Amino acid sequence: MNSQQLHATPATGKLLVVDDEPNILSSLKRCLVKTPFEVFMANSAQEGLAIMQEHKIQVVLSDFRMPQMSGAEFLEQIKQHHPDVISMVLSGFADFDSAIGLLNSGAAHKFLRKPWNNQQLIEEVDGAFVEYHARIMNRRVLEGEHNPEYYAFEQAVRDQFEMQQEFCLVSLKIKDYDYLEQHAGPGIFTGLLTEIRGLVSSELPQGSKTFAFDSGKIFIIIPDFESEEVIRRRLSAINHKLNEPNTQRKGCVKINCVMGYALAPTDGGDPSSLMENLRCAFSVDNSDRERLCRFDSALRDLQQRQLKIKNSINGALRDNQFFLHFQPKVHLPDQQIDSAEILIRWQHNELGWIPPNEFINLSELDGQIEQIGEWLIDQSVKKIAELHHFTPDLKRVAINISSRQLANHSVVEQFEHLLDKYALPPSLIELEITESCLIQDFEQTLAILWELKELGVSIAMDDFGTGYSSFAYLAKLPIDVLKLDKVLVDGIEGCKEIQSMIGGLIAMCHELGIDVVAEGVELEGQVALLKQLNCDYIQGYYFSKALPKPEFEKLLLQQPFMH
Known part of the structure; x- marks a missing residue:
């Protein structure tokens, strides 16, 4: 061998x-x-x-x-x-x-x-x-559910139901448990269990029981408590103490725990349904979710929806369920539509219209964003080529690029291939990135952006105004366009400070040769102020929502564009 x-x-x-x-x-x-x-x-x-x-x-x-x-x-x-x-x-x-x-x-x-x-x-x-x-x-x-400890736990839950009294069932999960065990040693769980049982004894009512499993999961039965408000406060105290750094903790200083709880019989009238609902509290993908979460029926519905969405993405790509819309960008000085942004849309066969933020966020968690991103680039360049043949007045069309795509040189190869395939002038393509694209590996992302820039495409920074360090990037990145986020535009009327800030930003961008686009413009007063501040482009519902390609083409024929 x-x-x-x-x-x-x-x-x-x-x-x-x-x-x-x-x-x-x-x-x-x-x-x-x-x-x-x-x-x-x-x-x-x-x-x-x-x-x-x-x-x-x-x-x-x-x-x-x-x-x-x-x-x-x-x-x-x-x-x-x-x-x-x-x-x-x-x-x-x-x-x-x-x-x-x-x-x-x-x-x-x-x-x-x-x-x-x-x-x-x-x-x-x-x-x-x-x-x-x-x-x-x-x-x-799953295998642990068949060991003697789990049988004891199941019996304890059944006993509580037989008493016909309300009780609380808690599930505590140590995230990345296998990693901790590997690096801190096989005895790590024994020490953590001792610590947790001590906290349970000091924070929870007498008679509370703990059941531990090798997978790093612990169940707690609280047979009697004053109110949900009190028990939630006590569980939060336990969770806080477990998650804060502890130099006395043998084998590791910092752990990451999450807790879920359910109240019986409100959240489940029998052991099986109570356990299933408790699991549901952990399974919903939500980066903003608390470390302590109680089950409710809305979580189950959301879980089922998210699973259906994630499981449908590959099929949706294969069956062409995704499609593209075009939101016009209006050049303020002459009210001419000479550019647009491509936005992805999905009409699910069962769920109907799915908001882009929802399926994009879920696809980022699963890594499916790369497949969606590749499809988006391929279809977008194809449609841009068709628009280029439809009218020579269109100067640029923007495509959104994810951080995962910018982490790999292959995105450059894909654009090289497509520009050659459709004989498309690269100046027609604008790539929109967000500040989050720059956080993980700035040097790597910068190198790829320069490679894309050398192809002849334009680079735009999207969502400007929602981060903290965006100003530092303007002089370092090959930026051609800066997009003011809607949160800035919303506050422009009646606020001299925001007006002054936006005016200064526009002036600075113009000195750097950067065009400025205001997103989310919905009011006539916003348009007037942005025009006064020399903003280059307007994008938003005041002029037009995102449209299917045939309707967008009709707008291109109505030049100069008038509201």
Whole structure:
């Protein structure tokens, strides 16, 4: 066997890399040699399967096109015989369509493209290990439900129902438990459990019971309490003490806990429904949700909706359920529409109209934003080419780019390919980015933005005014357009300070050669003030909402545009 193994020392996980090209394996070896992963290299799918028989591989990174056994066949074998393993495809852009079936079936977790960015690739591999540990933890929970401790817990819940008295059931989850256990040692849970039981004893009514499981999950039964307000206050105190740094905590100083609770019989009239509703309190994706959450029926409805949306995205891309609208940008000096922003829309077969923020936020959590972003770029450039043939008056059309897309050089290749395919002047394309795109890796993002700029496209900074450090970026980034967020525009009437600030900002942008667009303009008074302050463009409902392409084309014929 010609496989190579990197790292002789213990690592955070075992990674298998498979590619039939020796040069690619060598490059990946150089990229991964300094990572904490234990890395195995194989030059064929058959060799990779043999390695997996000998070692407990957790993450696989595989080429797609390989002789004898393809990447698709290889990953399907892994899914069948090693269902917990997280597999990713690393291949050229042309293989993406062929790999969609693997992504839809669950055999592949993600599609990563060649050539890769080293730092981005390491982050994706690290994320795959996090996903693996989460998958193992979920399985441990399910298996743990059949152990003696869980039987004791179930009996205690049944006993409470038989008493026909209201009680509170609490679920406490230690996030990233597997990671903590691996780095702080196998005894970490024992110490945390002692600490938690001490807090339960001091903060909760006498008779409260704790039930602990190896997965880092703890259930608490509170048989008697004064009111929900009191019990919530006490649970919040426990949660706060657990989450704050503690130098006395053996093995680790900081942990991340979340709590959910349900009241019986209000939130469930039997053990099964109470437990199901309690789980629901944890499963809803909401970055703003509290660390302490009580179940309510709206959470169940939201959970079901979010699951349906996330599970429908791949099918929606395949079945062309997404479509594009165009919101005009009006040039203030002559009231001419010479540019627009492309906005994605989704009419779900069952759920109907889904707000873009909702499905985009969910797709970012699952990583599906990359697939949506690729579809958006491909379809947008195609439509821009059609508009260019329709009228020569259109100067620029904006496309929104996500932070994930800007983290990979492949976005440059995609635009190069599409500009050549449609013989489109790059000056017609404007790429809108937000400040959040710059936070994770400013230098990497800056390099990719300059590559895009060198293609001849324009760069716009969107949502300006909602962050704290946007001013610092203006002189550093290759920005052609700055978009004032609606929150600034909303306050412009009747506030001299905001007027002065916007006026100064516009003047500064003009000195830097940057055009300014005001978003979310809805009132005539806002238009008058922005025109007085020499704002270049207006975008918002005062002139037009986002329109389907045929209706947008009709507006282009009504030049100069008048409200």
